[in-house]
Amino acid sequence: MAANDIYEEIMQCIADGDEDWARELAQKGLDEGVSPLDLIENGFTPALRAVGERWDTGSIFLPEMILSADAMKAAVRVLQPALQEAGGGAHDMKTCVVGTVKGDIHDIGKSIVGALVEASGLAVIDLGTNVETELFVNAVRERGSCVIGLSALLTTTMVEMKIVLDELAKAGLRNQVRVAVGGAPVTQAFADEIGADGYAEDGMSAMHLIQELAAGLDPAPGESMSKVA
Amino acid sequence: MARARMTFLNEQEQTLIHEQSIKTLEKIGVQVQSRSVLELLEQKGAAVDYDAMIAKLPEKLVNASLETAPKEFSLCARDPKHDLKFPSYPYPYATTSGLAVKVTDLRTGEYRASTRKDAAEFAKLADALNPVDFLWTSLTATDVPAFAHGPHELWATMQNTSKHVQGVTVQSAEDARVQVELAALVAGGSDALRARPLMSVISCPIAPLSFERGAIEAQVEFARAGIPICSMSMSMGGITAPVTVAGTITNANTENLASIVITQAACPGSPHIYTSESAPMDMQTGAINYSAPEKTLIAIGLGEMANRYGIPCLVSDIGFGDETHPNVGPFSDLAIQIMGVASRTDILTGMGCVDSAKGICFGQLVVDAYIWECVREFMKEVHVTEERIGLDAVAEVGHAHHFLKSKHTRRFMRDEITQWDPSKVEMLSSDAKTVIAEANRIAEQLLKDHQVLAFDEDLIQQGDEIIRAYEGRLAA
Structure with missing residues (x-):
């Protein structure tokens, strides 16, 4: 099969949000000798971008967008070993760490943002909910330069966002990261007050904000596709 | 007595929803993230998985609770x-x-x-x-x-x-x-x-x-x-x-x-x-x-x-x-x-x-x-009776006349027909700027004039003390 044919199939499978098919196509591409980087750069990434454009225009819905992002993630997992073998450092990818702060078990908003950010082409590490502050700090130590997306849905847990920022500063890591905050009770004023780098009201604006913040980051040494969670 | 209400689900559809809910409660169960509440449910007949914190509630228990x-x-x-x-x-x-x-x-x-x-x-x-x-x-x-x-x-x-x-x-x-x-x-x-x-x-x-x-x-x-x-x-x-x-x-x-x-x-x-x-x-x-x-x-x-x-x-x-x-x-x-x-x-x-x-x-x-x-x-409730339908009045008024002077009109007009407060309607129908100004003005006026049935000072202090004690326990 010519590479163009597989790219067409990838385009279709990402549009369909079909995880199994995405895994199959990733493996098939490798088996046929297409490089993992080519599969990503010429296949999966443009396919996901096309889905994102259709979402922007309102022709597809959020669940379809998330399924497409998951299909992309499944494909990347198949390609990961081959990327590492090929020295994937050539393909730098900015990272976003997302999590809901300590004491707060709300999952959905943060997960939507994670999926959308991943669909926009960043590597996403989802630390989950009720995340201890030190886990955010450790993530920055391990990953280096990155964007952190903090979620809180309770007025009682919003304050944890400031604690994360304070602990990052204490650890001397604050200048390596950009911190975006969101969640129902969070406001731009609160973000300004605690010294966050940005605030977004919904999933879509969070994705755009994180893209912008990531664009302003210095590439971390050794940051690579192999670090996709 | 007639009252206007929206209807949507027929009997069969309601029954299906109820049955599907019972099936959910019996087969899938609900997650209850509290051991004490799970124990309570188990005592009442629920099947409890304490590791998953899932309680499956039998139909009998649901019916008894209803x-x-x-x-x-x-x-x-x-x-x-x-x-x-x-x-x-x-x-x-x-x-x-x-x-x-x-x-x-x-x-x-x-x-x-x-x-x-x-x-x-x-x-x-x-x-x-x-x-x-x-x-x-x-x-x-x-x-x-x-x-x-x-x-x-x-x-x-x-x-x-x-x-x-x-x-x-x-x-x-x-x-x-x-x-x-x-x-x-x-x-x-x-x-x-x-x-x-x-x-x-x-x-x-x-x-x-x-x-x-x-x-x-x-x-x-x-x-x-x-x-x-x-x-x-x-x-x-x-x-x-x-x-x-x-x-x-x-x-x-x-x-x-x-x-x-x-x-x-x-x-x-x-x-x-x-x-x-x-x-x-x-x-x-x-x-x-x-x-x-x-x-x-x-x-x-x-x-x-x-x-x-x-x-x-x-x-x-x-x-x-x-x-x-x-x-x-x-x-x-x-x-x-x-x-x-x-x-x-x-x-x-x-x-x-x-x-x-x-x-x-x-x-x-x-x-x-x-x-x-x-x-x-x-x-509101509307009475549908022979008296309210008013055939006597219809006969009395006759063809191609009017009901303005009918006793039936005078008897029931206030009770039956809503006459909205014109000042309120005017406010609600105003342009956005007027609505904002007027609604805020009314709110301020009400806050100024209204007297709430007051608490005794002692009661307020006792309540404040309950909250202070609670905060103290939390801080400790």
């Missing part, structure tokens, strides 16, 4: 003239929105974080407005210790109204005990509170099918104290419930049945209000879509399910704010909500809210109260 849940009771008020008898008649009771974290400052117009003082002041305004039948704790006191904000809000609200108060924030069993203690202080003891519950509470499951530890242990405490529970399912079609209208209704129905089982397990005969604030998600953003016509269909369907069980219900809203300042809202929202209020709900919530219920606006409460005063007449 049997003991009272069909008639009252939400009582400090001033008995504001007592609310259930089922409601002829139209539902309307209450304020709750748990907002922002407020539009009445004097400056600034949209800012809300404080305990705002909660108190907003309660006073709600107390002053006749169409507001009772109050939710509407605003989050962001200026008090976070883990004690529920008792602070309840106490600030109770001091500023003689109407019934429904608390919307509770974080633990101990928090519940403190709130009960405050209410009992006002009622004159725990037995008096049980006899005349001056407060009730909203207790939310986490959709789908899960009960968080703090909230559910608090629910058990409240039920044991005789405090009425509103099991507010917030099923969001497409995210936390199946995307379909029928799937969302079934999820919310299942969560309500499970919650009723828990209340009745804690204290058989304790009052429970079947409650939902369910809606589809916005398919583009994932946010809750309060403007979807399907939200109204879900409300009407759930009202019919609650009526089927004979349990009083809160399934629909009245509140038209969509900005941060007073406004009548878009026509589509108005139309959708008016259909929703004609569901079989006993309670409507949402008055005074703005910004998708994240904020509260004083002037908006005035606007919503005025609109509700007009709209509810659509749901």
Whole structure:
């Protein structure tokens, strides 16, 4: 099969949000000798971008967008070993760490943002909910330069966002990261007050904000596709 | 007696939803993140998996719980003239929105974080407005210790109204005990509170099918104290419930049945209000879509399910704010909500809210109260009798004449035909700038003139001390 044919199939499978098919196509591409980087750069990434454009225009819905992002993630997992073998450092990818702060078990908003950010082409590490502050700090130590997306849905847990920022500063890591905050009770004023780098009201604006913040980051040494969670 | 109500589900469809809920409870079960509540359910016949924290509730237990849940009771008020008898008649009771974290400052117009003082002041305004039948704790006191904000809000609200108060924030069993203690202080003891519950509470499951530890242990405490529970399912079609209208209704129905089982397990005969604030998600953003016509269909369907069980219900809203300042809202929202209020709900919530219920606006409460005063007449009881049909008058007037001078007209005109207050209609029909200015002016005037039935100074101090002691225990 010519590479163009597989790219067409990838385009279709990402549009369909079909995880199994995405895994199959990733493996098939490798088996046929297409490089993992080519599969990503010429296949999966443009396919996901096309889905994102259709979402922007309102022709597809959020669940379809998330399924497409998951299909992309499944494909990347198949390609990961081959990327590492090929020295994937050539393909730098900015990272976003997302999590809901300590004491707060709300999952959905943060997960939507994670999926959308991943669909926009960043590597996403989802630390989950009720995340201890030190886990955010450790993530920055391990990953280096990155964007952190903090979620809180309770007025009682919003304050944890400031604690994360304070602990990052204490650890001397604050200048390596950009911190975006969101969640129902969070406001731009609160973000300004605690010294966050940005605030977004919904999933879509969070994705755009994180893209912008990531664009302003210095590439971390050794940051690579192999670090996709 | 005729009363206009929306109908939606036929008998067969209601039966299917009920059966699917029972199947869910028996086969899939509900997650209850509390060992003590799981033990309680096990004692009553539930099959419990303590590792997964799942309780499977047999149909027999659900039926027994529906049997003991009272069909008639009252939400009582400090001033008995504001007592609310259930089922409601002829139209539902309307209450304020709750748990907002922002407020539009009445004097400056600034949209800012809300404080305990705002909660108190907003309660006073709600107390002053006749169409507001009772109050939710509407605003989050962001200026008090976070883990004690529920008792602070309840106490600030109770001091500023003689109407019934429904608390919307509770974080633990101990928090519940403190709130009960405050209410009992006002009622004159725990037995008096049980006899005349001056407060009730909203207790939310986490959709789908899960009960968080703090909230559910608090629910058990409240039920044991005789405090009425509103099991507010917030099923969001497409995210936390199946995307379909029928799937969302079934999820919310299942969560309500499970919650009723828990209340009745804690204290058989304790009052429970079947409650939902369910809606589809916005398919583009994932946010809750309060403007979807399907939200109204879900409300009407759930009202019919609650009526089927004979349990009083809160399934629909009245509140038209969509900005941060007073406004009548878009026509589509108005139309959708008016259909929703004609569901079989006993309670409507949402008055005074703005910004998708994240904020509260004083002037908006005035606007919503005025609109509700007009709209509810659509749901009044209408007598359909030979006397009212008036064939005698028809014969007397004869062909091609008029009824202006008929005795029948004079006898029934005031009783039958609503004449809206022209000054209120004029305000609601004004341009946006006038609505804002006038609604805020009325709110300020009411706050200035209205006298709330006051608490004794001693009582206030005792309540303050209960809260201080609670904060002290938390700090320790």
